[in-house]
Amino acid sequence: MPDRPSRSIRSWGRWVLGLELALVLAFLYLPIAVVAALSFNASGLPTAWTGFSLEWYAAVARNEALLGAFGNTLIVGAATTIIATILGTLLALGLERAVRSTFLDTFVYVPMIIPDIVFAIALLSFYNLVFTSLLGLQLGLWTVILSHVTFGIAFVAVVVRTRLRHFDRSIEEASLDLGANELRTFRNVTLPAIAPGVVAGALIAFTMSFDEFIIAFFTKGTSETFPTQVYSMIRFGVTPEVNAIATVVLGLSITLVLVSQRLRGSLE
Amino acid sequence: MLRRRLILLGPALAWWAVFLAVPVALVLAYAFLTRGTFGGVVPTFTLDNLARAADPLYLRVLLFSLRVAAIATLVALLIGYPAAYLIATLPPRWRTPVLILTVLPFWTSLLIRTYAWIVILNREGLINRGLAAAGLIDQPLELLNNEFAIELGLVYGYLPLMILPIYASIERLNPDLREASADLGGGPLRTFRRVTLPLTLPGIAAGCIFVFVPSLGNFIVPDLLGGGLSSMVGNLIQSQFLRARDWPFGAMLSLILIGLMGALLFFQAWLLGRQRREALDA
Numbered sequence: 001m002p003d004r005p006s007r008s009i010r011s012w013g014r015w016v017l018g019l020e021l022a023l024v025l026a027f028l029y030l031p032i033a034v035v036a037a038l039s040f041n042a043s044g045l046p047t048a049w050t051g052f053s054l055e056w057y058a059a060v061a062r063n064e065a066l067l068g069a070f071g072n073t074l075i076v077g078a079a080t081t082i083i084a085t086i087l088g089t090l091l092a093l094g095l096e097r098a099v100r101s102t103f104l105d106t107f108v109y110v111p112m113i114i115p116d117i118v119f120a121i122a123l124l125s126f127y128n129l130v131f132t133s134l135l136g137l138q139l140g141l142w143t144v145i146l147s148h149v150t151f152g153i154a155f156v157a158v159v160v161r162t163r164l165r166h167f168d169r170s171i172e173e174a175s176l177d178l179g180a181n182e183l184r185t186f187r188n189v190t191l192p193a194i195a196p197g198v199v200a201g202a203l204i205a206f207t208m209s210f211d212e213f214i215i216a217f218f219t220k221g222t223s224e225t226f227p228t229q230v231y232s233m234i235r236f237g238v239t240p241e242v243n244a245i246a247t248v249v250l251g252l253s254i255t256l257v258l259v260s261q262r263l264r265g266s267l268e
Numbered sequence: 269m270l271r272r273r274l275i276l277l278g279p280a281l282a283w284w285a286v287f288l289a290v291p292v293a294l295v296l297a298y299a300f301l302t303r304g305t306f307g308g309v310v311p312t313f314t315l316d317n318l319a320r321a322a323d324p325l326y327l328r329v330l331l332f333s334l335r336v337a338a339i340a341t342l343v344a345l346l347i348g349y350p351a352a353y354l355i356a357t358l359p360p361r362w363r364t365p366v367l368i369l370t371v372l373p374f375w376t377s378l379l380i381r382t383y384a385w386i387v388i389l390n391r392e393g394l395i396n397r398g399l400a401a402a403g404l405i406d407q408p409l410e411l412l413n414n415e416f417a418i419e420l421g422l423v424y425g426y427l428p429l430m431i432l433p434i435y436a437s438i439e440r441l442n443p444d445l446r447e448a449s450a451d452l453g454g455g456p457l458r459t460f461r462r463v464t465l466p467l468t469l470p471g472i473a474a475g476c477i478f479v480f481v482p483s484l485g486n487f488i489v490p491d492l493l494g495g496g497l498s499s500m501v502g503n504l505i506q507s508q509f510l511r512a513r514d515w516p517f518g519a520m521l522s523l524i525l526i527g528l529m530g531a532l533l534f535f536q537a538w539l540l541g542r543q544r545r546e547a548l549d550a
Contacts, residue, residue, distance in 0.1 A: 021355065024370065027347075028370065031385060032381065090276045091277060115522075115525055116485070116487075117525075118485065118522040118526060121505060125294045126290060153284070230380070250377070
């Protein structure tokens with residue numbers, strides 16, 4: 001069979017593909033690794049390694065404005081996560097159990113795919129008209145929370161829905177047959193069963209809020225969140241301090257996402 | 269039943285009505301209203317904003333954005349497809365860890381990941397310092413603030429979004445089909461072109477949309493790596509809102525952006541529909 005590809009051609013092809021994948025992974029991780037390495041360099045410069053140092057982390061820990069912004073971002077993240085998790089979980093239950101609507105199924109993805117710059121100006125226009133002009137209120141962290149909840153709901157709902165689909169409904173029916181009412185069944189049967197999905201969704205919502213920049217930039221008023229503060233530092237230039245911040249942020253979000261993945265994986 | 273629907277769906281849908289539907293509708297309206305003398309919006313209908321968007325000055329920004337997003341998408345596809353292909357054909361035990369590894373960066377801050385490229389590319393950056401130390405250059409190279417840097421940043425930012433759907437479409441592919449093609453005398457390239465590629469087209473289309481859409485309206489990457497104040501349409505919208513304070517024109521630009529993306533999503537749906545019909549006919 002002359003036309004049949006020989007084993008050697010195939011394995012040669014796999015080698016090329018393997019090399020390509022290695023390069024892709026290097027491309028994805030080397031820039032991050034460079035920043036992390038520089039954050040521990042005593043000189044703080046990419047010129048030469050002058051010894052391991054934690055001084056840039058100490059400098060970050062002394063930066064009042066940055067710490068304040070970090071606190072703000074934790075507040076925004078926590079509030080967003082609580083509201084988005086409740087609304088998103090209810091929505092997931094509703095979409096899975098109460099209605100059958102292709103329109104709603106698609107609509108859930110709208111907050112995720114709408115360009116964030118458009119979302120940002122839409123929310124700013126709305127807040128400006130309703131809150132500032134009509135009610136005389138100042139924009140601040142609370143408007144960032146309202147904004148983040150809007151896309152957080154979508155992420156939670158999508159994650160919780162996957163969990164619900166893998167869920168054996170007969171145990172709910174059993175609970176109802178045994179005389180528990182709907183609320184009790186939900187609390188004692190449904191909720192424990194979907195809990196990993198809910199927690200995974202909550203972690204994703206928190207991560208998205210924690211990292212979100214543009215919408216916060218437009219709707220924060222005079223407050224600062226961590227990303228908007230870091231943005232102004234970056235605009236000012238490359239500093240060893242920013243390298244340290246970047247390393248902490250990347251480490252934190254990678255941990256959160258891996259935990260979330262684990263929780264979601266536990267259903268399979 | 270109605271009560272249950274209301275309790276479950278009501279809160280989220282009410283939230284979206286207020287904080288999603290109304291704000292987007294407002295942008296739609298602002299796009300056809302007049303700018304006030306001191307910023308703000310005057311409720312007088314006008315098509316001036318649309319005419320202004322067609323001005324060569326702004327048209328160039330739109331076309332530049334389309335070109336940059338298209339190039340970034342193409343490069344991501346060329347890099348991402350082989351990677352996705354290999355991951356999907358790895359032994360099952362390896363598949364998920366490697367896939368998570370490629371997608372993980374997407375879940376971290378784009379702002380920080382874009383910053384990493386400033387560290388590498390700036391005049392005092394890793395590449396310039398390295399080349400100077402090796403005696404290859406006297407003057408630092410200008411690697412930032414150009415089209416290449418923007419495209420690099422976008423590919424870097426959204427490559428995981430290309431790999432994920434292509435991976436999914438290849439993984440779903442029945443390996444018997446490839447074997448059958450090989451048995452019938454199709455070489456590896458021919459098998460790829462005639463069997464694998466057409467069957468993974470939905471994954472390719474999804475990946476291209478996932479990269480093209482956030483690239484087209486991007487703000488951070490062109491802002492940090494592209495230098496210019498209004499190099500891409502995202503930057504132009506930002507400056508209309510926060511600097512020039514011409515909200516109606518910024519709203520019109522946003523509307524055009526949404527329109528372009530909507531057209532793209534329709535095209536994708538049409539493409540997938542056509543493919544499905546062809547598959548049924550065959």
